[in-house]
Amino acid sequence: MEALRIDRLSKNFGGLRVLRDLSLTVEAGEYVAIIGPNGAGKTTLLNVITGELSANTGRLYLFGKDITAMPTHQRVHAGLGRSFQITRLFYDVTALDNISLALQASRPSRYQMFRRAASYSEVFAEAEGLLKAIDLWDKKDELAAGISYGEQRKMEIILALASKPKLLLMDEPTSGLAPAEIDGFIRMVKTLAAGTTLVFAAHDMDVVFDLAHRVIVLYYGQIIAEGTPEQIQGNRKVKEIYLGVEKDAPNAGVS
């Protein structure tokens, strides 16, 4: 079963073509890494899949459903989840409140206007489970702004997983983490996201090797190579791109 199918996707910003006639499929249960130099279009691709950006041409299918015209929140209800490269938490509320807010999003009670949010014990129980799974239960009453960066990164993933997505998009999940933290982080992702299809943008090849079944290489908005991590590592074209890019000045800018 296809978790995600992208048909001839293009995205332009004014005259700049960021994604060009891009097509790819992801099978259910697969872990796919998207790599490429800065400016290749990784984050833009993720933004188009979530719907934060609209495609100029092309179609998107999530588990067979055409989501091309769907607004972001409906895609989430169709099974999509997303975590961000730069951590986006609700910093002025507690860790518990962050998770509760994320959990409430998939429940009809999210429109409830008279019952106190704190009274939803099932939400509380589930939040407890999630926080304990990432070792943050003792910090549940701390403001999200007050926990360490590594803990915030964990929260970032948990927030995305709260809606129990069938397809999780992660943008540089280990961004900013110290090397020592990365292994444990990946293990956590593997445990929590078991059974979920993963599509993630990554820079760190160790993470790619550890986590990905398949790698897609993006360059100037086009897929120039696809294969297992080993195949990609040996791919000459890919090496040229990365080495070539290193030789010239690196493109400042976003991917």
Add this chain to the structure above:
Amino acid sequence: MEIAVNLLNGISYGMILFIMASGLSLIFGVMGILNLAHGALYVIGAYIGLALATQGIDFFLAALTAGVVIGLLGLVLERALLGRLYKQVNEQVLLTLGLVYIFSNVILWIWGPVTQMGRAPSILQGGVNIGDSSYPLYRLVIILIGLAIFVGLWFFQEKTRIGAIMRAGMDDKQMTIGLGINYGLFYSFIFFLGCLLAGLAGFLGTPVIGIAPWLSFDILLLALIVIVVGGVGYVQGTLVGAILIGVIDSFGRVYFPDFALFTIYLAMIIILLYRPTGLLGRAQ
């Protein structure tokens, strides 16, 4: 001929609006701050200019001085108050709101609750013959002044590096890196220029629309309508918007006085809905 007269009235009135609104648009376009005190600054400029003119100072010198004084006032506000709320857009807007209350009241205190009408300088007090009637020379000169200011701003926008950056809409960090200019200084300059235009417009407008202490909000609203209709980011948009509003107002007073105001606000809402960036604005 009546149409020609109304048209010229609308255009000359629109020019006053243009000079004033271009200042607001500049500040908003570059700094993202909606200076709600802009109308109050216009009013103060008018009064300062009038005070100078009644002392016998040459009309245009008074105009320029009024502009500079208001520009400096704006500079002080920017450095002392607004600058401290760096990047907090809501707070900056709120601050300018508080300033309107203060300024309006100070104006009332100093100059009293009396409408005043300025007088065109003696060399411009005559009229030009259009058809069989005489049209005020001053109003025609205002149109020329407005066009001159437009050309100056347009040149700044299109032909200078700073203008290019403004058009590209880059944020301050990239500007600093790109040009090595002190963006704090740049912001202050823009604010100075924007406020100068408000003060200048205020005094130049006194022979055309007069001035009164309670006009701060009305002038502000006109400026907002102009930049909404014309669009933010390009000075030609402000010109088009200002002329359009001026002409609608002028014809409105004559042909449909009961609906002019309503029509203008309605137009503003419709444009905000379907072309939020205005008729010629920069796509955000």
Add this chain to the structure above:
Amino acid sequence: MKTGRTDLHALGMQAWRGRLALYGAYALIGVIIILLPPFVSADLKSMITKVLIYGIFALSLNLLFGYTGLFSLGHAAFFGVGSYTAAILMMKYGIGNFWLLIAAGLLAATICAAFFGFIVLRVSGIYFLLVSLAIGQLLYSVAIKWRTMTGGINGIAGITYPDIGIPWFTLTSTSFYYLVFIFFVICLFLLYRVVKSPFGHALQGIRGDERRMQCLGYNTWLYKYIAFVVGGLFAGIAGVLAIYQSGVVGPTSLGVLTSTVVMLMVIIGSDRVFLGPVLGAALVVLLGHYSSIYIAERWPMILGGIFVLSVMFLRGGVSIHLVRLWKKVQYRYGST
């Protein structure tokens, strides 16, 4: 970093003693308000009535501003619609029953908010501000021009107390005071429930990071729309009550001046504490009233000055500092 809402919970006041003390303080204030009338001048009574009315108005704006992050300078539109609806029905069509009038005013304000909500929420940020402003001014221009209905620029005057529906009972300033107080308490309670509900938490999430909320699955447009309508509803209630406190209604009730005054109240009192706007209303109304005795014409300047100071230094307004002070007192005198 954005400082967020000051939730007593987050300040560590889980201690039942702390909360009890706070509720005790509120109860005390409530009792004082209830017992006040026989002991104070008619003037002060009228002012407190005004405070309560504007308290509702300011709380309704804060639902949009402090909780959802919608910076509106056109909220008076719904306040004014409430006022005009009740005034016109009463003075022009002779409907004297208070309950009909308040229902009509409330409904009119809500319908307006529902209609304009579609328009204003098509844009965001500064453009939202401009559209909200334009809507208020649009209605203002309508009120001025529709002379036959609204009394034009002079508005409608000579509004007397309505009929409360009890045969032998006519409203006096004192009984109206209590009526307003009851409405105030009810509105306070309802709005409190709304902000504490999942809906209210979602609003705050939207204020914090709308994009993230969308990626979590929230239909953020719908939340903003509902908040806008609910805010308009409560503003309408305040608008209806206001015409009886002042006896008049005019186009300014709809326009930018009223919209900015209520925003001033929200900011001065604090948009980050639930009761902040009420405190702001109290400060603005009472200070304004009493300064008018001594320095009448300078009040707008003083108000502007207080406002500027609030924005610059009292980030979060007066209430935040009171809350922090309370917390300090708590720690000093120990509480588990």
